Amino acid sequence: MVFKAHETRGIEVKRILDWIKRHPIITVIIALVLLAIVWAIFSSGERDYEYVSEEASVGEVARVVSASGTLRALNTINVGAEVSGQITQVYVDFNSPVAAGQLLAEIDATRPRARVTQARAQVDLARASLAQAQASIARSTTDVDVQTREFARRKELAEKGFVSTAGLDQAENALVAAKANLSTAQAQAQSARAQIAQSMAELESARLDLSRTRIVAPTSGVVIDKLVEPGTTVAANFQTPNLFTIAADTSRMQVEASVDEADIGQVRSGQTVRFTVDSYPDADFEASVQQIRQSATQSGNAVSYLVILDVDNSDGRLLTGMTANVEIITGTKSDVLRVPVAATRFLPREDDRGEQLDEEGEDAKQAYVWVPAEDPYAPSRIAVTIGLEGEDYVEITSGIEAGQSVLVRSRSLRGDGSGEGS
Numbered sequence: 001m002v003f004k005a006h007e008t009r010g011i012e013v014k015r016i017l018d019w020i021k022r023h024p025i026i027t028v029i030i031a032l033v034l035l036a037i038v039w040a041i042f043s044s045g046e047r048d049y050e051y052v053s054e055e056a057s058v059g060e061v062a063r064v065v066s067a068s069g070t071l072r073a074l075n076t077i078n079v080g081a082e083v084s085g086q087i088t089q090v091y092v093d094f095n096s097p098v099a100a101g102q103l104l105a106e107i108d109a110t111r112p113r114a115r116v117t118q119a120r121a122q123v124d125l126a127r128a129s130l131a132q133a134q135a136s137i138a139r140s141t142t143d144v145d146v147q148t149r150e151f152a153r154r155k156e157l158a159e160k161g162f163v164s165t166a167g168l169d170q171a172e173n174a175l176v177a178a179k180a181n182l183s184t185a186q187a188q189a190q191s192a193r194a195q196i197a198q199s200m201a202e203l204e205s206a207r208l209d210l211s212r213t214r215i216v217a218p219t220s221g222v223v224i225d226k227l228v229e230p231g232t233t234v235a236a237n238f239q240t241p242n243l244f245t246i247a248a249d250t251s252r253m254q255v256e257a258s259v260d261e262a263d264i265g266q267v268r269s270g271q272t273v274r275f276t277v278d279s280y281p282d283a284d285f286e287a288s289v290q291q292i293r294q295s296a297t298q299s300g301n302a303v304s305y306l307v308i309l310d311v312d313n314s315d316g317r318l319l320t321g322m323t324a325n326v327e328i329i330t331g332t333k334s335d336v337l338r339v340p341v342a343a344t345r346f347l348p349r350e351d352d353r354g355e356q357l358d359e360e361g362e363d364a365k366q367a368y369v370w371v372p373a374e375d376p377y378a379p380s381r382i383a384v385t386i387g388l389e390g391e392d393y394v395e396i397t398s399g400i401e402a403g404q405s406v407l408v409r410s411r412s413l414r415g416d417g418s419g420e421g422s
Contacts, residue, residue: 048413051348051379053372053405056339061390063331064274065266067307069257071277071322073247077219080240083107083212087232092244094226098217104244105215105228112210119203126199130192136185144182147175221248224320253318255287255309257326258297264305266330267292273309275324280317287311289328331388338393343369343406344386348379369400370407379407 020027085107092104154171157163225245228234234241255275259267273287293306309326311318344367367386370379384399400406 047377049349049410050413051372051376051407052409052411053407054340054343056337056396056400056402056404056406058335058402059338059393060332060334061336061338061388061393061395062329063266063388063390064327064329065259065263066391067257067259067263067326067328069255069275069307069309069324069326071311071318071320071324072254072256073221073224073250073320074252074254075219075221075248076224076320077221077246077248078242079104079215079218079244079246080242081107081212081215081234081236082240083112083209084234084236085109085111085213087228087230087234090226090228090230092223092226094223096223097221098223098246099220100217102217103214104217104223107213107215107234109210109213112206112213115206116203116210119199119206122199123196123203126192126195130189130196133185133189133192137182137189140178140182140185143178144175147171147178151175215243217246219246219248221246222250247320250316250320251312251314253311253313253320254290255311255324255326257307257309257324257328258304259307259328261296261303261305264292264307267307267328268330272329273326274329275309275326277318277322277324279319279322283317285311285318285324287326327391333388333395336387336395337397337400337402338390338395339369339400339406340408341390341392341394342408344384344394346370346407346409348407349410369396371400372405372407 087105088108089106090104092098092102098104151168151171151174154163154168158165158168223244224247226243228243234243255273267289269289269292271289273289275285275287276283277285287309289307290310291308293308295306297304297306307328309324346369348370367384368381369384370381373380382399385397387395387397389395
């Protein structure tokens with residue numbers, strides 16, 4: 001009986017082997033199915049990640065252009081020296097508030113003062129020369145009158161035969177000499193007057209140089225830069241050296257922001273601007289677009305344009321030179337249906353999409369969002385119409401409704417930060 005049982009099993013095995021030989025393709029398919037069943041039974045069905053969703057909401061969407069810039073005073077004045085010399089006194093320091101006409105520093109006035117004294121002496125000398133010339137004019141005028149009368153008298157006597165021709169010629173020569181002396185005196189007076197004018201001009205120049213040894217503030221403001229100390233020698237022979245920089249009004253400032261050429265077309269005068277500075281990371285400041293400079297700045301292959309922003313600094317917190325991280329608001333919509341930007345960029349993991357991978361090439365311009373389904377690892381794709389695209393949110397004009405959940409990213413369940421997806 002045992003032998004018969006073995007013989008029967010051998011016959012069955014042989015029949016199975018014969019069937020496998022006759023149907024190889026079917027055999028392979030059955031084997032794959034069995035392997036899949038075994039894998040499904042023995043492998044863990046739990047996944048180490050999950051999808052995170054957010055609800056579509058109604059709110060504001062803002063489109064912004066990001067840029068960086070530098071804070072500048074609205075009106076900055078460089079105060080220089082127009083005379084050379086050594087700085088003897090400095091009366092202000094960094095951040096000192098100054099009023100128009102206030103004394104900032106003094107330059108050694110020894111040489112300019114000596115020039116004033118010398119020029120004044122030249123004026124006095126020229127005036128003395130004028131006085132001498134005027135005295136000569138008076139004397140020569142009198143002499144001309146005397147010689148005129150003498151010539152007339154001798155001429156009358158010569159006509160009656162009482163004076164010889166030689167006597168008459170002598171009188172005429174004396175008259176001519178007197179008139180020549182008068183002309184010389186008048187020319188000397190004119191020269192003296194010109195000398196006085198020249199000396200007065202030199203005196204005024206010397207007085208001006210003397211006054212310029214006192215460096216005063218041309219306007220009210222705050223000293224933001226000081227480049228000299230007592231003992232410093234300044235030379236103003238070829239160009240005016242800069243001694244101080246004064247911010248005329250720090251209650252209003254401006255940001256010089258560099259905007260990329262790809263974004264400059266969206267920027268318009270009057271647009272609202274938000275910006276932050278590193279000194280106050282938790283504070284948001286507001287500004288407005290004042291001017292768009294048409295001159296381009298090129299750095300390598302990058303082209304940018306300078307945008308001037310008007311900033312209210314009445315509280316005085318902002319300082320010149322600070323770096324501003326700028327967001328120019330180029331468009332806003334209120335009370336619109338919106339979803340996070342991440343929702344329009346989200347894609348499920350490869351092993352969750354299945355046959356949906358083939359559907360994505362239908363229209364490259366069509367926007368989609370993924371929404372949770374009954375199977376949390378088999379989300380559904382919905383075509384949507386996008387309106388205004390902002391930095392954080394995107395306007396949805398059709399496709400989903402307010403309150404509907406959309407997937408924004410995947411989250412790891414391992415607890416080690418891995419497994420994050422798009």
